[in-house]
Amino acid sequence: MGRLIQFELRKIFSRRLTQFFLLALFLVSVLFMVSTYQNKYAFDGISREGSGREAVEIDKSIAEKYRGPLTDEKVRQMLADFHTESDINAKYLYQNAMQSAVCARFSDIDGNWNGQTVSDVFGDAEIKVGYVDGWLGVSQDMVRIFVFLSLVIIIMIAPVFSGEYGGVVHIILSSKYGKTKCAAAKIIAGFAAAIIVTLWILGINIFMAFVFYGNEGLDCSILFAPVLFYGRVYTFQYNLRHAA
Amino acid sequence: MELEIRNLTKQYGKKTAVNHLNLSLTKGVYGLLGANGAGKTTLMRLICGIQTPSAGRITLNGRKIEVLGENYRKYLGYLPQQFPYYPDFRASDYLLYIAALKGLDEKKAKEKSKELLETVGLTKNSRQKIRTFSGGMKQRLGIAQAMLNDPHILVLDEPTAGLDPKERVRFRNLISAFSKDRIVILSTHIVSDVESIAEKIIMMKSGSILHYGKPREITSEIQGKVWECVVPAEKAEQYTARLNVSNLRNVDNKQTILRIISKELPLNGALQVEPNLEDLYLYYFKGGNE
Numbered sequence: 001m002g003r004l005i006q007f008e009l010r011k012i013f014s015r016r017l018t019q020f021f022l023l024a025l026f027l028v029s030v031l032f033m034v035s036t037y038q039n040k041y042a043f044d045g046i047s048r049e050g051s052g053r054e055a056v057e058i059d060k061s062i063a064e065k066y067r068g069p070l071t072d073e074k075v076r077q078m079l080a081d082f083h084t085e086s087d088i089n090a091k092y093l094y095q096n097a098m099q100s101a102v103c104a105r106f107s108d109i110d111g112n113w114n115g116q117t118v119s120d121v122f123g124d125a126e127i128k129v130g131y132v133d134g135w136l137g138v139s140q141d142m143v144r145i146f147v148f149l150s151l152v153i154i155i156m157i158a159p160v161f162s163g164e165y166g167g168v169v170h171i172i173l174s175s176k177y178g179k180t181k182c183a184a185a186k187i188i189a190g191f192a193a194a195i196i197v198t199l200w201i202l203g204i205n206i207f208m209a210f211v212f213y214g215n216e217g218l219d220c221s222i223l224f225a226p227v228l229f230y231g232r233v234y235t236f237q238y239n240l241r242h243a244a
Numbered sequence: 245m246e247l248e249i250r251n252l253t254k255q256y257g258k259k260t261a262v263n264h265l266n267l268s269l270t271k272g273v274y275g276l277l278g279a280n281g282a283g284k285t286t287l288m289r290l291i292c293g294i295q296t297p298s299a300g301r302i303t304l305n306g307r308k309i310e311v312l313g314e315n316y317r318k319y320l321g322y323l324p325q326q327f328p329y330y331p332d333f334r335a336s337d338y339l340l341y342i343a344a345l346k347g348l349d350e351k352k353a354k355e356k357s358k359e360l361l362e363t364v365g366l367t368k369n370s371r372q373k374i375r376t377f378s379g380g381m382k383q384r385l386g387i388a389q390a391m392l393n394d395p396h397i398l399v400l401d402e403p404t405a406g407l408d409p410k411e412r413v414r415f416r417n418l419i420s421a422f423s424k425d426r427i428v429i430l431s432t433h434i435v436s437d438v439e440s441i442a443e444k445i446i447m448m449k450s451g452s453i454l455h456y457g458k459p460r461e462i463t464s465e466i467q468g469k470v471w472e473c474v475v476p477a478e479k480a481e482q483y484t485a486r487l488n489v490s491n492l493r494n495v496d497n498k499q500t501i502l503r504i505i506s507k508e509l510p511l512n513g514a515l516q517v518e519p520n521l522e523d524l525y526l527y528y529f530k531g532g533n534e
Contacts, residue, residue: 010333170322174294174317176314
């Protein structure tokens with residue numbers, strides 16, 4: 001059975017169409033990762049401003065300043081540090097990841113404290129502050145990549161049975177295991193191929209995330225995310241909060 | 245070992261491909277002859293358990309092949325009419341895959357694949373992808389896959405299609421050597437292939453058996469109906485159109501020898517000759533009996 005599964009996997013991955021779409025999936029992953037990285041923007045509120053690598057460096061240095069558990073004192077300190085005069089509602093103003101995260105939850109439209117405490121917003125959950133913006137960007141890209149991934153898996157798996165109807169089916173059906181173990185091997189290989197490709201693309205994205213953003217913020221809370229993620233990953237936050 | 249076919253019928257809608265066929269096969273090489281649509285391929289697929297009969301049964305040593313299942317298929321080797329393959333597989337990988345389907349353990353599969361690749365003259369090409377193979381090479385690989393499990397029942401549908409004369413001779417020798425204590429059923433349009441290796445001929449027409457017996461026995465049917473005659477070369481075409489000519493050979497630019505199948509003297513000066521299978525085939529499938 002093991003060898004039959006191996007051969008079925010080989011059949012799946014040796015198809016040119018599969019190889020083409022896996023390459024396309026890899027390129028889409030790289031494109032999303034590079035595009036997200038290049039589009040990062042940060043302004044430290046004083047003088048340092050930049051995009052791409054510079055923006056990540058700025059966000060990391062700001063995160064370092066407030067590293068540790070989020071407290072009401074830290075919130076007020078952040079609001080004071082990032083206070084700016086603007087016509088735009090402070091909740092939607094984006095200077096850097098930390099400013100955006102704090103204003104989205106704790107400021108009124110003028111950028112002043114809205115009276116909410118950390119426990120009012122996050123309940124009993126301990127919020128560790130750090131640089132989470134990069135990895136959050138990766139997770140957001142992964143959601144989009146997974147849509148492509150599911151299409152690629154469908155294209156890969158579709159010919160597992162139908163592909164045999166070019167005539168090979170007659171040889172298969174006349175062989176000892178053609179009507180028994182072969183069918184089971186095909187089903188197992190289909191699932192295995194889907195899992196392998198998912199892990200592969202996950203591995204590639206995690207590797208690139210380490211290369212682009214390092215391991216900073218992995219121990220921090222993603223609940224304290226900038227406004228960009230606040231709405232979009234609401235369900236995710238909601239579930240985490242309830243799970244806690 | 246006895247493969248018995250009783251009252252076997254296969255219908256596709258209103259069309260009857262195999263019609264109440266009865267046959268008993270023991271060890272030996274059986275040549276299946278018939279025109280396109282005679283039911284040869286359907287019969288072979290039924291024997292291999294690929295298709296289920298509409299009526300009747302096939303038994304091996306008295307037990308139904310459907311009941312035997314894996315215990316029947318482990319004795320089978322089958323080469324379909326058009327050899328199917330995975331274009332991105334290498335020849336050796338393809339054989340190993342089929343060996344896995346046939347239930348051979350890894351060690352034996354490797355040994356047997358190597359041995360058969362050598363037998364069919366593909367050792368040097370074993371690492372080549374099948375899509376790069378010529379028609380003859382693919383056919384030889386197909387023959388190799390059918391023999392991987394040392395089948396007791398070997399079913400070959402048009403095995404010599406695409407083979408050059410040298411390969412055909414090699415194939416005939418291979419089958420002759422292999423057929424000892426086994427049942428080999430082969431269908432082909434190349435009558436000379438069947439004539440040289442088949443011990444018994446099964447001639448099919450419209451899903452039924454027209455003739456069954458040794459080549460010499462069944463050709464006796466048209467004894468006295470095969471003639472040879474020398475005619476002027478310019479008239480050869482005219483005679484070919486009017487008569488059932490099985491062969492035409494120019495002896496020089498002016499004269500042609502015609503081999504004619506006819507119940508009566510077809511031309512003045514024609515001489516009776518010994519019939520062969522090709523004559524019999526044409527007698528039935530070129531309207532000579534009508």
